[in-house]
Amino acid sequence: xxxxxxxGGALVQPGGSLTLSCAVSxxxxxxxxxxxxxxxxxxxxxxxxxIYTTSGTTxxxxxxxxxxxxxxxxxxxxxxLVYLQMNSLKPEDTAVYYCNPKDHDYWxxxxxxxxxx
Numbered sequence: 001x002x003x004x005x006x007x008g009g010a011l012v013q014p015g016g017s018l019t020l021s022c023a024v025s026x027x028x029x030x031x032x033x034x035x036x037x038x039x040x041x042x043x044x045x046x047x048x049x050x051i052y053t054t055s056g057t058t059x060x061x062x063x064x065x066x067x068x069x070x071x072x073x074x075x076x077x078x079x080x081l082v083y084l085q086m087n088s089l090k091p092e093d094t095a096v097y098y099c100n101p102k103d104h105d106y107w108x109x110x111x112x113x114x115x116x117x
Contacts, residue, residue: 002026002106004099009111017087020111022099024080033102034082036070038095039110050102053080064093089115 008020024034033052039045049070050059058070067088073081082099096110 002028002031002101002104004101004106004108006097006099006108006111009097009113011114011116012089013117014089014091014115016089016115017085018089018113020084020086020097020113022082022084022108024082024099024101025078028078028080028101031080031101031104034072034080035100035102036082036084037098037100038093038113039098040092040095045098048097049084051082086113089113091115 003026005023006020010018012018031053033050035050036048037045038048048061048064049068051070051072053072053074060068069085071083094113094115096112098107098110100107
């Protein structure tokens with residue numbers, strides 16, 4: 001079992017910044033990559049970014065490339081922390097954001113990000 005807790009969502013103005021956090025705990029030894037996804041209102045969940053836990057290699061969706069940065073803290077062997085730094089936020093970034101271990105069907109409750117003036 002893997003537990004995920006996302007946090008950091010908020011209401012922010014266009015052009016603003018926000019950092020989301022994801023705490024991953026439980027049976028984490030098999031986890032080799034962690035992704036952020038987002039689900040805009042009334043739409044399907046979409047992939048945002050992935051980071052590989054050992055190498056730190058990152059991948060981004062075109063819609064966020066250059067604005068978002070994914071990072072991780074794996075100093076504890078009982079928990080991974082994954083962050084999503086979001087800059088130059090746009091109204092279309094409004095969504096519930098989730099983290100997910102790659103190739104595992106575990107999801108947290110998500111955290112709401114609203115970009116609006």
